[in-house]
Amino acid sequence: MSHAIKRILDGNAVASRIKEQLAPRIAKLAERGVTPCLATILVGDDPSSATYVRMKGNACKRLGIKSIRVDLPASTTTEELIDAIGQLNEDKAVHGILLQHPVPHHIDERAAFEAIAIEKDVDGVTTLGFAQNAFGYADYPSCTPAAIMAILAHYELPVRGRHAVVIGRSPILGKPVSAMLLNADATVTTCHSRTENLADLVRLADIVIAAVGKPNFVQGGWIKPGAVVLDAGYNPGNVGDVDYEACLAKASAITPVPAGVGPVTIATLLKHTVDAAEKFGA
Structure with a gap:
C-alpha cells in the first residue's frame, strides 16, 4: 500500500454525498404523503447526550425528516422507558x-434496547439487528460501523484481503464493525482491554479502527507505514482515540476528529430512517 500521498478522509464530504442521495427519495415519499420520522429518546440531562440529540434533530430538520424528541427524567425506571418505547413502536408515523446512550445506571439498557421493534431499530442496537449484521443482511447495521464502511467505500480504499485491527469490542461499534469488515473479506483482529501486546498487533494492520473511548490512545509508533486509520472515538475537547499528528505521519489515509467518522454516523442514521419510511411508510 503506497504511503507517498496522504489522504485526509473528509467525513463531511461523505456525509454530504449520502444526504444528496436522500433528498430525491424524501421528495418521492412526500408525494405519497409520507414524512420520514425519527423519534429520539433522551433519559436524564447528560450534557453531551443532549448535544448529540440536538445535532441529530437539526440534521433531520435540514433534510425534511420529522424529528420527535422524547425527554424523560433521570428518575425514569426501566419499565417506564420500555413503556415509552412501546408507544413509539405502535405509532405508525414513527x-x-x-435511544440515546448511555442511559442512567439504574436502567437496564439492554432490556430497553431490546424493546425497540426490529423494523424501527435504525441505530442497530438490538441483538437481532446485531445477528443480522453478522450474517451480512441487516437492514440497519449500527450507524458508526456502517459509517466506517461508507468512508472506506467512498474513498475506494481496499478492504478485501487486508488485515484490519479493531481496537474495542462494544456491541454497537467494535463487534459489529469487525463483522462488517469480515463480511467484506478482510482478515480481522479484534482487540480490547485484556489484549496483550496491543501495539505489536496494531503494527501488523493495513486498516486500524480505533473505538476505545480514550483520548490520543493510539500512538504513531503503533502504525505500520501506509496503513489506513479510522478514528471512531470522540472525547471531550474534540479529541479522538488516535494521536492524530503522530499517526498522520505514518498513515496513508486517516480520519480527523471532528469532521471524520461523526458526520457520516449521523448521515447513516438519517439514511436508515428514510430506508424504514420507504419500507414501512403508510
Missing part, C-alpha cells in the same frame, strides 16, 4: 427509534 419510522425509526433512537
Whole structure:
C-alpha cells in the first residue's frame, strides 16, 4: 500500500454525498404523503447526550425528516422507558427509534434496547439487528460501523484481503464493525482491554479502527507505514482515540476528529430512517 500521498478522509464530504442521495427519495415519499420520522429518546440531562440529540434533530430538520424528541427524567425506571418505547413502536408515523446512550445506571439498557421493534431499530442496537449484521443482511447495521464502511467505500480504499485491527469490542461499534469488515473479506483482529501486546498487533494492520473511548490512545509508533486509520472515538475537547499528528505521519489515509467518522454516523442514521419510511411508510 503506497504511503507517498496522504489522504485526509473528509467525513463531511461523505456525509454530504449520502444526504444528496436522500433528498430525491424524501421528495418521492412526500408525494405519497409520507414524512420520514425519527423519534429520539433522551433519559436524564447528560450534557453531551443532549448535544448529540440536538445535532441529530437539526440534521433531520435540514433534510425534511420529522424529528420527535422524547425527554424523560433521570428518575425514569426501566419499565417506564420500555413503556415509552412501546408507544413509539405502535405509532405508525414513527419510522425509526433512537435511544440515546448511555442511559442512567439504574436502567437496564439492554432490556430497553431490546424493546425497540426490529423494523424501527435504525441505530442497530438490538441483538437481532446485531445477528443480522453478522450474517451480512441487516437492514440497519449500527450507524458508526456502517459509517466506517461508507468512508472506506467512498474513498475506494481496499478492504478485501487486508488485515484490519479493531481496537474495542462494544456491541454497537467494535463487534459489529469487525463483522462488517469480515463480511467484506478482510482478515480481522479484534482487540480490547485484556489484549496483550496491543501495539505489536496494531503494527501488523493495513486498516486500524480505533473505538476505545480514550483520548490520543493510539500512538504513531503503533502504525505500520501506509496503513489506513479510522478514528471512531470522540472525547471531550474534540479529541479522538488516535494521536492524530503522530499517526498522520505514518498513515496513508486517516480520519480527523471532528469532521471524520461523526458526520457520516449521523448521515447513516438519517439514511436508515428514510430506508424504514420507504419500507414501512403508510
